Amino acid sequence: MVHSLDRSKNTRTTIYDIARIASVSPSTVSRSLKNDTRIGLKTREKIQSIAEELGFRPSRVGKALATGRSQVIALVITDVSNPFFPEIIYGVEDKALEKDYYVSFWNTREDVERERRYLKMLEKGSFDGVILAASRVSQRDILNLVNRSIPCVVMNRVVKGIPSVVTDSQRGLYLATRHLIDEGYRRLAFFNGPGRAYASRQRKKGFLQATYEAELDENKVSVSHNPPTHEGGFRALMQLKGVLPEAIVTYDDLMAIGVMGACRKMGIKIPQDLALVGFDDISQASYSDPPLTTVRQPRYFMGQVAMNMLFDFLSGRRLSSETVFLQPELVIRESCGCVKNEKGDEGLCPEGSRRPGAGIRLYPGQRNS
Amino acid sequence: MVHSLDRSKNTRTTIYDIARIASVSPSTVSRSLKNDTRIGLKTREKIQSIAEELGFRPSRVGKALATGRSQVIALVITDVSNPFFPEIIYGVEDKALEKDYYVSFWNTREDVERERRYLKMLEKGSFDGVILAASRVSQRDILNLVNRSIPCVVMNRVVKGIPSVVTDSQRGLYLATRHLIDEGYRRLAFFNGPGRAYASRQRKKGFLQATYEAELDENKVSVSHNPPTHEGGFRALMQLKGVLPEAIVTYDDLMAIGVMGACRKMGIKIPQDLALVGFDDISQASYSDPPLTTVRQPRYFMGQVAMNMLFDFLSGRRLSSETVFLQPELVIRESCGCVKNEKGDEGLCPEGSRRPGAGIRLYPGQRNS
DNA sequence: CTGTTAGCGCATTCAG
DNA sequence: CTGAATGCGCTAACAG
DSSP, X not given: OOOOOOOOSSOOOOHHHHHHHXXXXXXXXXXXXXXXXXXXXXXXXXXXXXXXXXXXXXXXXXXXXXXXXXXXXXXXXXOTTOTTSHHHHHHHHHHHHHTTOEEEEEEOTTOHHHHHHHHHHHTTSSOSEEEESSOOSOHHHHHHHHHTTOOEEEESSOOTTSOEEXXXXXXXXHHHHHHXXXXXXXXXXXEEOOTTSHHHHHHHHHXXXXXXXXXXXXXXXXXXXXXXXXXXXXXHHHTOOSSOOSEEEESSHHHHHXXXXXXXXXXXXXXXXXXXXXXXXXXXXXXXXXXXXXXXXXXXXXXXXXXXXXXXXXXXXXXXXXXXXXXXXXXXXXXXXXXXXXXOOTTSOOGGGGOTTTTOOOSTTOOOO | OOOOOOOSXXXXXXXXXXXXXXXXXXXXXXXXXXXXXXXXXXXXXXXXXXXXXXXXXXXXXXXXXHHTXXXXXXXXXXXXXXXXXXXXXXXXXXXHHHTTOEEEEEEOTTOXXXXXXXXXXXXXXXXXXXXXXXXXXXXXXXXXXXXXXXXXXXXXXXXXXXXXXXXXXXXXXXXXXXXXXXXXXXXXXXXXXXXXXXXXXXXXXXXXXXXXXXXXXXXXXXXXXXXSSHHHHHHHHHTOOSSOOSXXXXXXXXXXXXXXXXXXXXXXXXXXXXXXXXXXXXXXXGGSSSOOEEEEOOHHHHHHHHHHHHHHHHTTSOOOOOEEEXXXXXXXOSTTSSSOOOSOOTTSOOGXXXXXXXTOOOSTTOOOO
């Protein structure tokens, strides 16, 4: 069926075009396309089929102007090249797309000034909300943003008064340290991240908690602060003085991989001479040499949770500022020395072992699919 | 100075508010804020200062509806976790932000169906243009998208009739292979990527060109096709039969790193037993063990160029469908065995060596900053 | 140099 | 069950 509509040039088809063809009013079209039951079934179907036929795509911009909602949220991260983020991004994206939302990324590149500039652009911008997946600015800056009335959820950090989703990394580090102690290691070092950051403080607590509990000799336990990067780990190991620890836990996997590099250079064998445990379970962790024992954060799930919280916020369903804690999980591979590599398949990445968010169930009403 | 404006609640300040306060018409405000010289300097400044004072942020949505431009472009990539993309993304982003454009990412995750779905969402959507930084769909699909009248630029691939920006990877592979031959290697293997892809065909040509030129014994030269991943490289090496080549060139750095893993496992020493050259110069290449010799693509610059081409397109300045070829550069490190590591500083990432787009100057009117 | 007016595409009262 | 009218915030053509 061909309608007498001028689709000749670049002019987009609107609900008015459809209205004209269907001999109804634009509002009827608008309602029908949303399947509003107030419109008779016949008209509704008729209109929908016409829309289909014309390949009608509603203008998000028109809609945005009318509703005051752009259906776009902003996701602030530090750096797309950081392997920590992809899974978080996918979690956010998948949830967003389910509700026909888009996500726009903002890479601060670890630059506080840049982040501050971005936040300024975001406030009262065209975004319905913001997820700060990694933020280095002060709490004040964040609260400022929020007071400018843009809904916001933060991740990997707790900001009072703002909904947050974090992994309980104190517990994560406790688990890792405890495991090492159980395996008989006594001389332990924790290569922590930058001192002031929320996660660093939590992880340090977890580390110390485990060592205190086991009543380890304080002289055999050390904590240092380093950049949370490959190079940070490399340097930290090279700069060790005195006796080599029996085991090292690092703030994140990138550092652990840096430590591995340094050990290769120094002729230190992992895990024979040194046990090593990381944090995050980035994908490289499973094909490093040896495969890295680490503490997994349920990143994909975290992304989903954050997006859901933002949706709740947007729909006014929940204006709470609760913090959601997700549980980490110790992933034992070979670098901690308590698993023998008999099958000899290290180096290949066991897909099954990194199902996003597997086994975590803490956020009320959430399920892992 | 305090104006009698009700800023009590969530209602955003508009040009009408400013107009009222300044006792001018909205259009005067609109013009003044764009610094339109038709408006008297005094009024302009007065209005600008009022806007400033009120913290006025123009609504992109209103503007979009009025102008038919959303100031958002879509960037289609396969996977944020692929280290190939970050620099491209930054190039696009930086250029976009300069002109107050936002970029929205679309991760196809190497899934052709997903990509097709995305392209459908993009057509006539709320985007001013699309950059396909990595596309796996057919040319037809792409041309379809474009015919739906959304400006489009493709990268890393040449599509007839569409502006493209690609690295001359035939030349890249020629340079790599030629270098190995010059260094005396004669038994060469090329671990290529998937056979059908544009880049694979080009790179294979470059490899063969160099081997023909040097009149290498055909029996000592081999090409295989593999997934362009860490695992693809790992597997390719494990599956080698017969005599180990003296040197291997891989389709990309990820594969090369996979090869390194396999070699460690097999007790093959690089570069003593085997020379290795990658492609791309991802950041890991400089801190692998040993540091990887590779062919650098000017990715940051490519991103900038693509964004600029899209802008040209949008402003109607150039509707050409030219293909821009950028020149690759051979980056010699240690894995090819022609540089001795005397300083012993491998493992650290030499920042200076990866300045984005350094030294490339091929796109007319472009400069590297 | 500045104001008036009329949309851009859609959602949403309020009527009927 | 449906239509008319209005407005979201801004731009731009047309008048002065």
